[in-house]
Amino acid sequence: MKFKGRITHLSQKGLGVVKNEQNQITYFVFGTWPGDIGEFEITDKPLNNKKFAYAKLVQLIHPSEQRQSPRCAHIHLEENGCTGCPWMIADYTSQLEQKRNRFIYAMQRVGFDASMLNVGAVQPAPDLYGYRNRCQLKTNGAQLGFISEQSHHIAPINDCIVLNDACRALLTSVIRQLPNTRWKTDTNQNWNFIELDDDMQTNDIVINQKRPFKQGNSIQNSRMRDWLRQKLAQNPHLGKVVELFCGSGNFTQIIAESNCTSVIAYEVDAITVEILKSRHLRNVSPQKIDLFDPWIWKKLQPHVQDAHTLVLDPPRAGLKKHQGFFNSFRTLETILYISCNPETFARDAWFFHQQGWSINEIQLLDLFPHTPHIELMAEFIKTQ
Numbered sequence: 001m002k003f004k005g006r007i008t009h010l011s012q013k014g015l016g017v018v019k020n021e022q023n024q025i026t027y028f029v030f031g032t033w034p035g036d037i038g039e040f041e042i043t044d045k046p047l048n049n050k051k052f053a054y055a056k057l058v059q060l061i062h063p064s065e066q067r068q069s070p071r072c073a074h075i076h077l078e079e080n081g082c083t084g085c086p087w088m089i090a091d092y093t094s095q096l097e098q099k100r101n102r103f104i105y106a107m108q109r110v111g112f113d114a115s116m117l118n119v120g121a122v123q124p125a126p127d128l129y130g131y132r133n134r135c136q137l138k139t140n141g142a143q144l145g146f147i148s149e150q151s152h153h154i155a156p157i158n159d160c161i162v163l164n165d166a167c168r169a170l171l172t173s174v175i176r177q178l179p180n181t182r183w184k185t186d187t188n189q190n191w192n193f194i195e196l197d198d199d200m201q202t203n204d205i206v207i208n209q210k211r212p213f214k215q216g217n218s219i220q221n222s223r224m225r226d227w228l229r230q231k232l233a234q235n236p237h238l239g240k241v242v243e244l245f246c247g248s249g250n251f252t253q254i255i256a257e258s259n260c261t262s263v264i265a266y267e268v269d270a271i272t273v274e275i276l277k278s279r280h281l282r283n284v285s286p287q288k289i290d291l292f293d294p295w296i297w298k299k300l301q302p303h304v305q306d307a308h309t310l311v312l313d314p315p316r317a318g319l320k321k322h323q324g325f326f327n328s329f330r331t332l333e334t335i336l337y338i339s340c341n342p343e344t345f346a347r348d349a350w351f352f353h354q355q356g357w358s359i360n361e362i363q364l365l366d367l368f369p370h371t372p373h374i375e376l377m378a379e380f381i382k383t384q
Contacts, residue, residue: 002058007036010098012105012343014086014372018055027055030150031077033090034098035064066094071129072161079151085162085370096122096366099374103364106342110350122364122374123223131217131369132162134197137174139207141184144175144194154191162370164218166198173202183207212248212272217367220375224338225254227363227377228311231336232258239308242266242329244291244319248275249284251313251338256281264303266291296321301328311336318344322351335380340367342374349378356384 007016007029016032018040019025025046032038038061044054057077070088075081087095099122104114125131138147138154148155160171174194177183183192192207197214215221228251232238238260246252246265255263263284267273268291276286290296291314310332312319318341319325326332335352339345349359360379367375 001042002039003042004039004061005037007032007034007038007064009034010102010372012102014098014102020055025050026052028052029055029057030083030086031057031089033064033067033094035066036060037062064090066090074145074155074157074160077150079148080153080155081148081150082146082155082157083149084146084160087372088370092124092128092369095369096124099366099372100364102372103342103374103376106346107349110346112346112350112353117359117362119362119364122366123220125217125220125366125369127219128369129161130164130168131219132160133164133167133218134195134211134214134216135160135163135167135171137171137194137196138191139174139178139180139183139194140191141181142179144178147191152190164198167196170196170198170200170202170205174205177205212275213269214248215250215367220365220367221250223365224375224377225251228254228336228338229257231361231379232260232309235309235334237308237333239331239333240264240306241309241311242304242307244310244312245314246272246276246286247313248272249279249281249286251311252276252284252286253279253281255311256284260309264307266300268292292317292320294321297324297328304328305330307332309334309336311338313338314344316341316344319348319351320344322348325351326355333382337378337380339376339378340373342376345376345378349380352380356382358383 003020003022005018007018009017011017011028015028015030018027018029038057039059040055041058042055046053067089068091075088108114137144143154143156145155145157185191194207195211197211241255241260241263243252243265246267252265265284265286266289270288273286273288308331357380360381363377365375
């Protein structure tokens with residue numbers, strides 16, 4: 001079934017939203033932008049509430065004024081098209097506007113009054129291409145690329161213009177090794193993965209081996225570290241600092257350089273904890289612990305109950321475990337929250353708000369141009 005309509009806005013996942021006036025169902029459409037007028041074909045049955053479903057763009061009748069031709073040849077609407085940079089179809093100013101909209105909508109949805117939040121503009125990325133310092137590729141031994149959300153199959157590539165020079169050189173080296181019988185998949189898997197980052201050499205390339213996590217945009221990561229450094233310097237009562245989801249120390253180093261009295265840095269992954277220990281940062285005690293354990297706050301209470309400052313940079317799931325949190329952090333005065341997911345941040349921020357905390361500052365930052373991703377830094381202070 002086909003219908004014509006106009007994309008009115010973007011969903012939380014960055015898909016265009018269009019309403020079919022014939023059946024009054026709203027559809028999510030990949031590869032579209034607010035203002036696009038097109039012909040759409042229904043691809044999925046309605047979702048559980050029967051008000052939403054998925055469609056695909058068949059013909060672009062009138063493009064949005066903000067639409068542009070993507071510079072990457074691998075971006076297209078066919079099933080084998082790369083979907084890694086879906087917003088490359090729009091000018092950068094409108095991308096930043098939509099990222100800010102995503103954050104504000106997430107905050108409003110949980111209960112915040114957006115007019116009270118003082119959310120400024122998104123800090124833009126200085127480089128729109130050649131910025132990414134890591135990536136994960138998929139291969140079956142014959143093909144190599146990224147996974148297309150259109151089909152969940154490998155979208156073959158021969159280049160990636162958002163990778164920085166070091167990663168593009170590694171990508172070229174990987175492509176030259178195809179076909180590769182050592183990378184072939186068995187009957188139980190669709191693909192193997194290869195992780196690249198600009199800290200590796202060509203002989204480090206192997207399949208199915210995770211690389212240590214690091215923020216994917218080095219320049220923007222420096223700005224995040226500068227924000228944290230400034231916030232810590234402005235606080236004369238840092239006292240003991242607890243860091244949750246410390247990784248291998250990207251932000252731990254900044255905390256260690258502050259005037260805090262001590263730092264306990266917690267992380268789930270044992271390998272990154274060992275990396276952090278090997279750095280021998282001043283007054284830092286790295287600890288491995290399951291931060292999603294249902295009883296985590298009770299277990300941590302003896303060690304964190306006298307902390308004055310909390311720094312956290314969780315994965316997309318956010319803080320997640322709320323029960324007993326402030327019973328453990330009894331003397332907490334400041335929370336510095338770095339997030340990669342507006343929806344889980346909003347959930348956690350509302351929990352803080354209900355416990356008598358207010359947002360003193362929010363800074364949005366674009367870590368990955370041409371994607372719906374938005375990074376944010378927020379400072380919470382105790383008001384009750």
